[in-house]
Amino acid sequence: MLYAILCYHDEDFVGSWSKEQDEAVMKKLAVVQEKLTSQGRLGPVARLLPTTAAATLRKEDPPLVLDGPYAETKEQLLGFYIVDCKNLDEALDVARDLGAANPGGAYEVRPVGVFRPGGKLT
């Protein structure tokens, strides 16, 4: 069984870390990640850029693009894709195609800051 572990935290709080504080946290995380990698248990690891960099496609008809992460709080994060796109427009196009196949709700499009493919998962 694979588990997705999604990170939630107060962005204001994390955003106020100094570079040194941030690096210290990342270093501690890397220790955990390396252990999992060596055991072949770690899949992709992604750190998202701040929510200010996000756009949201509401899957209405026609779909509506909003600035910011505006998925309503009553909706839960049910999964995620990582797709290589040239720019936001292209990413929104992908979201539109996905939305056509699976209407309702919203896709938040957040640029990824750090991506580590990690070990091989079977």
Place this chain on the structure above:
Amino acid sequence: MSEADTAWIETALTSARPQAVGALLRYFRDLDTAEEAFQNACLRALKTWPQNGPPRDPAAWLIMVGRNVAIDEVRRARKQQPLPEDDQAISDLGDAEGALAERLDGSHYRDDILRLMFICCHPQLPATQQIALALRIVCGLTVKQIARAFLVSDAAMEQRITRAKAKVAEAGTPFETPGAVERSERLAGVAAMIYLIFNEGYSASGDTAEIRKPLCEEAIRLARLLLRLFPSEPEIMGLTALILLQHARSAARFAADGSLILLDDQDRSLWNGTMIAEGLALIDKAMRHRRSGPYQIQAAIAALHARASTPEETDWTQIDLLYGALEVVQPSPVVTLNRAVAVSKVRGPQAALELIEPLAPKLANYFHFYGVRGAFLMQLGRNDEARIAFDRAIALANTSAEAAHIRMHLDRLIRDSQPKPKESAKAK
């Protein structure tokens, strides 16, 4: 209590500060009272949080406690009532904090913070006082930290901030929620202030760059805050992108001896990739609004530099066009001067020189004008004129790093004008 135990409190207090001071200001309508109330609330937090853990909403907690303490003080002063028991005022905080947090929705926070920032960039204050006041009130830097960043004495900075506060109090500030027009005017003022704070840190020379880096970091923090309050303003996206893209190069901008390293000569592997990614994402997002403005255009120029993995890959044609657009929305001789650098890469030094010659009267006291002019003349082989321009640039240099950079050009000119060995003359 170890340092690690209190570090999270410091961080929480810093990030809650604009919201809390903003709300306290709305309540007390006086900067000094609001600030003092916040300080008192912070002292309580340092005392109670380590035992009770962080509150659900630190900003709401600080607003409530700050308000209680300040009201008690007013009462005490008025009636000489005995002070309440230490924790009495916050005894039922658990419930009240939740209720307050509910009431303080996003739009409320937004107006409080904006009002706070707006007061700091009061049009009657000179820019230096606006920045000092904002750093003190919004960011909570100590007078000592600000004085250090501005390279002035503590006493001088204290005086500057006191004077700014007095002027704000004297001028009187409207406290009602701003209307749409006013809000967009304020937003432009606040954006300009953030840009000034950033520039104050960014324009530091090598030996002071490290000291003044916190100014850049504060500006980025404020820009992100503003962007979360106004997520659909393309110019705020542009501003945030611009300062992120500039700051991303900070590790590569100075040599070990403190001298300035120009963009072309910087070690691009030292650039901060995450910051660049965020800046590029933001400018990408801003462009979709099709409402360009000066910050977006400048950010787009910075983005073209950031995208080039070597100086040769820089898209100078596009940069020339963007500077042309910037000349339309924000005409200034400095913009034209910057454009000339792009023109020299696309159409050669002669075209660039012709572009800047008419600027001479307006930029007669501007260091960069003579530096750029000297560089074009040098490229055209007009070495004597170049030397005069460089001499003038050195006389006008603001920092030792700037002067040292021009001296390097001068040295090269002198070296080149020495009688050359035959082979190299032939090679030319």
